[in-house]
Amino acid sequence: MAAAVELPIALPHPVLPGADWGDRYGVEGVAGPINARQAFENMVANAPRWIGQLMGLRNAVVRLVGLTSAEIGDFPVLSERADEMVIGFDDRHLDFRLMLRVDPQASGLNRVSIATLIERHNLLGRAYLAAITPFHKRIVARMLGGLAR
Helix, strand or coil, X not given: CCCCEEECCCCCECCEXXXXXXXXXXXXXXXXXXXXHHHHHHHHHCCCHHHHHHHHHHHHHHHHCCCCCCCHXXXXXXXXXXXXXXXXXXXXXXXXXXXXXXXXXXXXXXXXXXEEEEEECXXXXXXXHHHHHHHHHHHHHHHHHCCCC
């Protein structure tokens, strides 16, 4: 399994112009042909069980404070092209976008990257992001790495 690497991301970003936090990870060597939706569905279908368990815990906790709960595969699709898919939602504590891109390489393989963009609205949004960031980074890196076997 190839390791995902952190990539640069520039803010502001056109996907979420008000974003005040973002990160981006990518992995090389993903066999193709593959489009953005197929890459996303593959990552969700092959996610390790511990990711589902963490999301279940997250959903139980956020319900206690009145925030939106969701599963990774259930986030609304906001825009989609063959090479790019944007999912996310707006909530009272933060707005969230995840942009998955597939870039074909000269080798015939693909680079797949995921950019996460957040616009925090209040202290709850800042606290939530601080609490989940270490888990988010591991989840995104693991899911991307699973694409390049």
